[in-house]
Amino acid sequence: MTTARSSSGLLAALALLLVLAAPALGADDDLERRxxxxxxxxxxxxxxxxSVxxxxxxLAxxxxxLILDQLRAGKTPxxxxxxxxxxxxxxxxLSPPARGIGLLVWLLPALAAVLALGGALLALRRWARRPARAPAGADPAALEHVRALVAGEGAAGTLEPEETALVETLRELEFDHRAGKLSAGDYAELRDLYERRAAEALARAEEARRAAAAAPPPAAAAPPPSRRAWRWATVAVGLFVFGVVSGYFLTRAVRLRSDGGSITGDFLTGTPESAMPRSAAALSSRDVGTLLSAGHEAIVRQDYQTAMTAFTRVLEIDPGEPTANAYKGLLLHRGGHSERALAAFDLALTREPTLAPALWGKGLVLYEALGRPEEAVRVWQTLLALKIADEDRKHVERLVAEARAKPAKTSTPAPPR
Amino acid sequence: MAWRRLVLVFLVGVPLVAVLAYGFTRDPREIPSPLIGRPAPPFSIELMDGRPVSLADLRGKVVFLNFWASWCPPCRAEARDLEAAWRQHRGEDVVFLGVNIQDTETGARGFLREFDITYANGIDARNRIAIDYGVWGIPETFFIDRTGRITYKHVGALGTGTIHAKLAEAREGVASNREGKGDYRSVQ
Known part of the structure; x- marks a missing residue:
């Protein structure tokens, strides 16, 4: 019965304690961030x-x-x-000043980007211009012949296998186009290509048949039509944009946010960084502020084991540290070690007699575990004399009223809930 | 056409390779110090025997300031030379001061005993003095003239020859243009 009351009371106590300690920690967090x-x-x-x-x-x-000390001393970044x-x-x-030789580091990448873009544009323009002088390749008479063949007119029997295949392909193309499988643009492009090839093949066959010594037509491989050039251009621009975008976002997303933190933070996992446990790195720190905030975070996560480790480490460095003593007291109280908890609160209060969490916790131990409500009320009244948030004040006042209503002899003051 | 392409490749390739080759000749850990010729950052330190000493008290004397750690082999290598130089110059207007960094007190005391070091030494537990002097490799030695100006900095083990020469320069108040470098270990 007592433990049930005690632990639910303790949760409330921890919540209150976090609220009470919030302003000071807020300042610490801000300092840490800067x-x-x-x-x-x-x-x-x-x-x-x-980076440091x-x-x-x-050394880092x-x-x-050193940076923390200088910030505390009022130095600007x-x-x-x-x-x-x-x-x-x-x-x-890490980012060199844009002066002297350092200026090169800033200018060279921009220069390289401009040169690369310029080069790409030049190459694209050359590409795009090429098909303009191309279509002269095919002989108009041969083209006519091919079209007639496709339409089914003319003597198909005299054709070479290559020509027959091309004519077949052209027929299939037309069929696909009619069936709606090919867009008008693609159809036109492909038809032009195959017609030209067929025409060339016809012309070659013709010439071979005549056995003439005339040089074959300059069979410059069918130059890509301008549409293809634009497709390449789109791909190139797309790749460039992809590179820029991934360069920007990767460098933003993948970096260490804190000691032992994830390199992606919450960018990929969606887990806010504050919810992630600090690693052993924070716990092995010898900086009181780091340890205190690690302990704090552990309490928020309800990882009381880690919290205890952190506060114990603080007390190894500075046995009288009031905040760590107050927290240690609350954790001890939670574990049922009332006497040791009381000792920890008293130690905290000797260094800082108006430390709200310690006053609150001491009252709690006296009232809940040791059955000394009068003393608890006295301690809480000291707390009420301080400046605390309205909500906390109401909570404490209610507890004081509750404690006053109980006779001092009852060793288990809490009624079952 | 072919030779033009060749010239182009050379024009681009040769400087690129040259820059890379130059990069390989440099020590990427080296951090050029801006402190030479500047006033030495003031500090005070508690010596091993408990006496405090501050740099300001040593104004008017030439100061030989040496950062070291017992785990660093080049520090061991130079230790005898440093002690020999100190024994030769003690009694003159020269002060040798050792600052132990990134070490344990037992390690530091053991080192001083092993090499029978008689000049003053103190422990800079929080590396504040080391950061103030921009220390990045140990041993690191600063020569400070009578006016409190740094005349020379040496990263790595020192020999007696350099110590005498640079002490003489510091006496004259002559600042070196460049820092010296020998075998060193990066700090932790």
Whole structure:
């Protein structure tokens, strides 16, 4: 009975605690975001091809801590970047300044793109112009002959096999066109092609039959009609657009968003990054802020094991850290270790006597687990004297009223729900 | 027609290959320092024996500032030369100062004992001094003249010859144009 009440009360407590701690954490998150912004523009001196934000090297970690300190001291991102440039030179910037030799890096790709586009346009124009002088290949008389053959007039018996096949193909084409299987454009194009071939074949046969020594007609392979050139142009433009689009989106989508984060973030999976567990990298950090926010995120995910690890790590670095102690207390209370929880809250309150989560949790332990409602009420009154959100105030006031209604002797104050 | 195409290929190909070949001759890890000839970034550090020292206190003396770690082989290679140079120059207006970075205290103390190092050393636990000096490879040594200006920087192991020469230059306040380079290890 007690545990049921206790755990449901604890969930409410955790929710409240998150709300109470929200403003401070919001500020921390903002600072962290600005730090990452600066760090992601700096090249890590150890690993060369990673930014300071992404690198797990010791130097990059210390650089991130330095950036955080400088941001806290009120330095602007520009000033911090300038600081790093004054130490490591412009080498440290991932995007080189558009000055001096660095200008080349900015201009060359654009120049190359312009040249490539110009070249492609020239080639396309040459292509498109070619068919204009082409159709002179076939002899009009031979064409007439072919058309007559297709229509079924004229002597088919004298034809060579090649010519017969071509005439057959032309008939099939016409049939397909009538049956609606071929569009008018395709039909016209194909018909022209085969008619010309057939005409050429006829002319060749004619000449061979006459056994004349005259040179065969310049059989320049049927030049592609202009329609084909445009098809190529469409393909080329399409490929170019595809390259640009994938270049743009891939570089945006695939990069490390945070320590140990996914390289695609929520871009492909649809899972928001905040919902993804931080890896062991965050937990092995020695930065109190990083550890605290990792613990926080773990609580939001209800991954209390990881949360406990994170807060314990903070307390290894700084045994008196108030926020970590408060959270540890709540997690201990949840696990039923009331005395240790109380000790943790007291430790938090010695460093910071008005820490809302600690006050809230201490009251909760006293009231729910230890059956000391008067003391709980006193602690909560301290909390009510602070500036807290209206909703939280109502919640605490209700609990105070509930606790006052209970006689102090009852060791299990909670009624079953 | 054919020779024109050949000339075109050469015009494009030769510079391209030349640029690539030049790239291969360079050390991609090298970060040219903008600090030579500039005032040395101020710092203070707690020495191994607990005494604090700050760079500002050393104004008027030539400072030999060496970043090192006990795990780095080139640091071991130069350690005896550094100590020999210090014993030769101690008593003059020269201060040798070692800054241990990216190391454990036991490792650092063991190193100092092993090479019987008698000049001052301190630990820069958070790499703040190292970042301030733009350190990227160790050992890294800075020569600072009497006015607090960096006259020379050397990445990698130093020999006694270079140490004496560069100390003499720093005494005169002569800044080198280029930094020196030897066998080094990238920082972690």
């Amino acid at each position: 730090m990452r912004e600066v760090a992601s523009g700096l090249r890590c001196p150890v690993c060369q091809n990673l 934000a992404e690198s797990t090297s010791e 970690r210390d650089m991130r801590a 520009e000033e911090i970047r300038a600081y790093f440039v004054s130490k490591y030179g412009p080498w440290i910037l």
